[in-house]
Amino acid sequence: MTALADNRQAETPVDGDSVTVDGISMRVRVSARRKRFALTVEPDATLTLHVPEGRPKTEAEDFARAHREWVVAKLGQRERTRPLNPAKRLTEGEVFRYLGRTYRLAVSDSAPADGRIRLVAGRLVIARRQAEDEAEGRAALVDWYCRAGRAWAVDRVQPWAARMAVGEPELDVRDLGHKWGAYRPGEGMGEPGRMSLGWPLFQLPMHLVDYVIAHELAHVKVSGHGADFWRLVRLALPEYEERRAELDELGRRMWMGEIR
Numbered sequence: 506m507t508a509l510a511d512n513r514q515a516e517t518p519v520d521g522d523s524v525t526v527d528g529i530s531m532r533v534r535v536s537a538r539r540k541r542f543a544l545t546v547e548p549d550a551t552l553t554l555h556v557p558e559g560r561p562k563t564e565a566e567d568f569a570r571a572h573r574e575w576v577v578a579k580l581g582q583r584e585r586t587r588p589l590n591p592a593k594r595l596t597e598g599e600v601f602r603y604l605g606r607t608y609r610l611a612v613s614d615s616a617p618a619d620g621r622i623r624l625v626a627g628r629l630v631i632a633r634r635q636a637e638d639e640a641e642g643r644a645a646l647v648d649w650y651c652r653a654g655r656a657w658a659v660d661r662v663q664p665w666a667a668r669m670a671v672g673e674p675e676l677d678v679r680d681l682g683h684k685w686g687a688y689r690p691g692e693g694m695g696e697p698g699r700m701s702l703g704w705p706l707f708q709l710p711m712h713l714v715d716y717v718i719a720h721e722l723a724h725v726k727v728s729g730h731g732a733d734f735w736r737l738v739r740l741a742l743p744e745y746e747e748r749r750a751e752l753d754e755l756g757r758r759m760w761m762g763e764i765r
């Protein structure tokens with residue numbers, strides 16, 4: 506073995522290095538605590554190659570090469586489900602969705618003093634001072650979605666509850682992070698509990714809001730997502746699988762409150 510080959514054999518990767526194996530690049534993390542090589546896909550769809558301290562670079566690359574198929578499959582999956590949530594500007598004409606329709610923002614100098622956004626002649630009217638303050642403007646829009654969404658959904662819950670033969674829960678619309686809906690059982694036996702819907706849900710078309718309502722109502726009878734649960738959802742909504750897929754697909758494109 507030549508001295509050059511010896512050197513190559515002994516070369517160890519440095520933490521933070523970037524390596525490319527068969528056209529796929531990955532960041533190297535070297536750790537003294539680690540005993541084995543590993544590959545992870547990060548939330549932003551980048552790859553990390555974890556290397557135990559002192560192990561040669563060639564061995565790390567061999568490991569990555571041996572797992573190429575797994576990496577390609579993972580990256581594809583991550584790409585298909587990656588959130589694409591846009592950020593919005595609080596400027597005249599910016600587009601917002603409500604129940605599947607689009608409405609443009611109108612920035613007004615004569616908006617009402619209560620600071621509440623209103624839907625007037627197909628436009629969402631926001632006070633100029635709110636539009637100029639990111640946090641205030643965002644809060645006013647979220648408040649509008651909560652009020653409008655609740656007013657719409659409250660009449661929707663009753664017929665679904667009747668169809669599914671479940672008690673009608675209390676309803677609120679609020680910020681649930683990235684969840685569309687949640688259900689909390691009541692305190693006593695037979696108490697219908699409380700359903701919460703996330704405000705971003707109300708950007709979606711009505712049939713998808715209905716799916717989430719039916720889903721949460723099914724939890725009045727069945728907790729968890731076992732076979733019994735989906736049987737009940739299917740009874741109420743035979744096409745629930747298509748709606749759930751559509752919710753996943755459209756949902757990742759909805760505005761989640763980010764202002765730019």
Ligand SMILES: [Zn+2]
Pocket residue numbers: 720721724729730
């Ligand atoms: Zn659920």
